[in-house]
Amino acid sequence: SAVMAKGEWKRSGTDDVQLTGRSEFHATHCLFLICVFFLFFRGIVASILVFLCFGVTQAKDGPFTRPHPAYWRFWLCVSVVYELFLIFILFQTVHDGRQFMKYIDPKLGVPLPERGYGGNCLIYDPGHPADPFHNIWDKMDGFVPAHFLGWYIKTLVIRDWWMCMIISVMFEFLEYSLEHQLPNFSECWWDHWIMDVLVCNGLGIYCGMKTLGWLSMKPYQWQGLWNIPTYKGKIKRIAFQFTPYSWVKFEWRPASNLRRWLAVLGIIFTFLLAELNTFYLKFVLWMPPEHYLVLLRLVFFVNVGGVAMREIYDFMDDPKFHKKLGQQAWIVAAITVTEFLIVVKYDPNTIMLPIPFFITQCWILGIVLILIWTLWRFFIRDITLRYKETRRRRQEGSSERDRVPGHADGSNLATSGRSKLNGSMDTVRHRKP
């Protein structure tokens, strides 16, 4: 959201005057603690480096091999370290956890200033005759290319036009729904829908889909560098090392069966939760939005998220349930949950601020609609189809009827539970081409 950059992270003069007494105490206090912890941290940093060395050489390989498997093993290990760091933060008290960030960057651990969010949403502001479009230029900041780039990469990760659009739109709905909790979710309507969804995200998704098309059509030739005769060919081969070895086109097909439908719902839910975590985590840990750790976290998520999404797809696409869900997918799920738990622990008051009644109504309506569609698509439609099928067979001849005795008996379906329904569903699905 483009609003975030407006309020800058600075401590005003008045703040400093008010805090002088406490600051001095803090200074000596912190100095002592830093001395105590310094050696401690030297040991921890050394341990992390040794762990990365071990992991990069010895960890289990994931699905990706380019530019080198060690690259992906590195991110796997980073994700383990990050998850352990989150668990550590989760088990601190709120005060200690926030002050702990000081050991990473001494500028952190300071409350973020309150920001005034005066909403002047006029596109053409007649009050400023010199520059009536100043509201638009205000939003044109570094977050516009960031949104574009972000959605370009997300499209490469998800590899599906519809899922990207749904997540992009859903996130704007979430911003509307949660602006009473996090003030920087509140944006002008045209910032939400035109600049974010249509321009930044839409363009990012479009470019991402174009790249996907190129990647899936690209001829993959992986001959050794030394076998290529020309210099131009050699350079092209080196550049190609940074493109995938081969390309798997994701076909999520959420409506094809209940398992895929629930999985796609789960992916969208997790994705949105991870996006919300970005903002809430900054808020509860007092991280200014421009801090490099925020950017590092996003770079990290791009790398591990891509692997995790591929692992989830491989898991879902395996018809025989032989494959286990990949290691990276497990960690990314654990990280998302742990980040959410940190948010809940560190600021339960903000999370529990009551949602306005109108918004609650909208969400309940949406959930009910999804539930009804799920019921219709995977349960009721099947029963109807099955009933028609049975009636057709019954009409064809009485000899056929004996072979499918249970199917015509619709009366006990209500009591037989989901497992039986799924079983019958499979029968129906197998009959279709």
Next chain:
Amino acid sequence: SAVMAKGEWKRSGTDDVQLTGRSEFHATHCLFLICVFFLFFRGIVASILVFLCFGVTQAKDGPFTRPHPAYWRFWLCVSVVYELFLIFILFQTVHDGRQFMKYIDPKLGVPLPERGYGGNCLIYDPGHPADPFHNIWDKMDGFVPAHFLGWYIKTLVIRDWWMCMIISVMFEFLEYSLEHQLPNFSECWWDHWIMDVLVCNGLGIYCGMKTLGWLSMKPYQWQGLWNIPTYKGKIKRIAFQFTPYSWVKFEWRPASNLRRWLAVLGIIFTFLLAELNTFYLKFVLWMPPEHYLVLLRLVFFVNVGGVAMREIYDFMDDPKFHKKLGQQAWIVAAITVTEFLIVVKYDPNTIMLPIPFFITQCWILGIVLILIWTLWRFFIRDITLRYKETRRRRQEGSSERDRVPGHADGSNLATSGRSKLNGSMDTVRHRKP
């Protein structure tokens, strides 16, 4: 060494009186530090538990599968945690590192009492008419079964009578050589050779070899538990789950080529270093020998050492060099080196105590003998064999001579380096059955 148990880890009354002033300072100091670190440690313990959960489910499998692969993944993760802990300790100051042990057990971090090692080595002591054999009964303590059990397990790990005997004897030599550094290495001659090598270790190795024979002959039937009809069969099958899936007989054959010879020398060296670490680490970190952490470390080493040894054997036994050395072997090597570095950092004075001249002479003699044997077995003998072979061929006929032009040319062998020698060695080896 059976001597260790004699001096017990207690603080005498006089010690307490002397330390009163310092103790009070220590008490408040420690109390404060414990308060500061308590929350810290809660986070670290939680992180370790999460790491273990992740590792036990997701880590790469090793060579062992019984009783369950997860069991061995667990020990792999424990070894990573232990290695990281060692790295952490290595990067503390000496004082901090020793005091750090207090967070594991508040009784630790206290200097070990000096022990009097009065050596009365008379087997039949006429000075005690009531019990003239009291010196022997004194040594008969808990360390006798510990030595036996230890060598029984080590035999299962190494799976070779000669290597076990060599390591067992070599360790007694090391105890002789290093008793000026660690007083609890000093034992009576009959304690060294009769009780340790012959009785405890020898019996352990003998029983180990018997078990190895049984394991390699045992018929391995791994049918599912539910397919076994009788109760007795089921119980037997459950018990068999705790025996290996199949048994690989280790044939180290150190004299077969230079690579295996150097590998076996390296294994013996590392094994002895790890054994010495046990004693030196206790000494520098002020661990009383009866402490449960010492026992835990040994249990840990039995598990990871067995896996590592199998991985080393698999690596060496692969004729085509396709296999990489296993992950567990790498970590065990790293742990041994890190433990040694901790010893060097924490007490360089003890390590650097000059070795008596007579002992230095013996070691130099031993190393020179090994070097000479290596040179003779893998270089000189080959040249001689090759020379004889060439002469034989030359006598057989001049037509054969042209096909092996380089072999007769003994003059340039001295300058051609090891790689060429190894190459020719291979030729010689292939000719033998």
